Amino acid sequence: MRLALTLASRNLFHDRLRFIATLVGIVFSVVLVMIQMGLFLGFGQMVTTMIDHATADLWVVPKGAKCFEDPSLLDARLANRVRNVDGVAGVVPLVIGFSDWRQESGEMTPVFMVGVDLREPGLQPWNIVDGTVEALSERGALAVDRSYFDRLGVNGVGSTAEIRGKRVKVAAVTDRIRSFTTTPYVFVDLKNARMYTGAPPDRASNLLVRLKQGTDPEKVAQSIRAEVGDAEVLTNGEFQSRSRSFWLFGTGAGAALFAGALLGVIVGTIIVAQTLYSSTKDHLGEFATLRAMGSSNSYIYNVIIYQGVLNAVIGFCVAAAIGLVVVEATARSALPIVITPSLMAGLSALTLIMCVISAIGAIFRVVRTDPATVFMR
């Protein structure tokens, strides 16, 4: 090992208490940033779940629709015109909206209806663990996620409740189709959806457009735009990013997460800078000795920066371990923390930058000291 690195590590580990304080600071800050960013990614994934699972190449949405959950409606008859556009393989109207779920006990719970024509691929419930999609076409049939059983007061296929005065019955049960809001998703057939949300028969929330193989989505989108008046035509990707930016930035949720992360970075940098500074102050005699021995300033800076880097490496490893535990623990929650390899890479770079920046204060402290004064006593 390089002697400068040996010196750096010995200096670092020599004062255990300070080293632990530094580590706690780094770990706290990195874990905080990791969780905030993990929530950001998790939220970003959650808000597009429905779009991700839809069998659609293009979406026709009401003008100005901000996200999948947007309550505005468009003319459902546009579907016929879109169907005739060259390159279009199929069009499915989608009706979504809030409704009130009345348990057998009489308790009311708001729910979010997702209604689509179940005979065609569009947006059918996935991860079915009990019952069938086909059963949903029956009158009053619906699919709920088993994670919401308690909230909806049901216990599986066959359970009943009431929506808008109509009797409903659980015909299918899904697994892990959770909403990032507190409102459970309920899948129903298109006709039922209109009934439960109060949408008129000639209105729909969106049109899901499937394209023929080998067609250029951008080109077809252009042709569809000419047919649908002021409704917007978006590719799947465009609708995803529009939804994501609405939920993450339009609502301030993303900004709050980033602010938390920024706070973590600032606190971490200050803690590391502070401990590195005080450690350097304690070792000024040694740095003066190095200087008397004829060492260049850059050699001394290296020793200090090595300390910063060692802090970063050890701190990051501990933080990463904690992060993995957190990921594991939240995997089944409503809002899982998602940690991707690129988030990890970004975090490790951030930790390193944080620790190297913290070394600057310590370096200034050394530069400010005239080494001769150490030997004048």
Next chain:
Amino acid sequence: MNDAIIEAASVHKTLGAGAGQVEALRGIDLSLQRGELALLMGPSGSGKTTLLLVLGCMLTPTSGSVTICGQPTKDVDKEGLAKLRREHIGFVFQSYHLFPTLTAAQNVQLALDIRGERGRAAVKKSREALAMVGLQNKVHSLPQQLSGGEQQRVAIARAIVANPSAVLADEPTAALDGENGQAIMKILKSIAQERSRAIMVVTHDPRVVPFADRIIHIEDGRLVDANESEYKHLPKVTALKM
């Protein structure tokens, strides 16, 4: 060939600022020769440490000049002065200034590391330097596991491992008992003689006088012709074999 390793001419040094300003050196002319061990003696506060640091390029003179191996030091920046020290000067201090977390061998090796000398050759050189000061059995000891005399010997090994032209020592024996002090002086003397280095030792200790080739007296920032009679009775140590 000029045998002067360090030359000082009309060196003045003012320390501090404002009301606390002190003229620590007031016109010093001095030349330190290859192969000699010179003692720098004088009362407390007379400017010994200041002079040593000026000669070793740790302090720049307020006026006057210092030349190291023929190289003038005027207008040389801090990095340049560090380079001069690296190439020509080894320091030894009263309180050793060893790195407490490094072993004896690593302390010595550090002097090579800052010079970019690494690897096996550096390890071997450090061992040899420690052997020269009689510490071949203590290479892996930490400073706190060594006696004061041993620590000072590590400091000397560190000062000489890179073969500097001059070794400047500030009261190297002050913290040691008589026996250890004598041992340190013997080592310094042999370095001067056998390796023909210039050695200057600041001291208060009359017991080291016998090792001196020359005694330089300083009082109140000036070199003085001192009455050396008080030391005359001490036998001179000349040829020395370790």
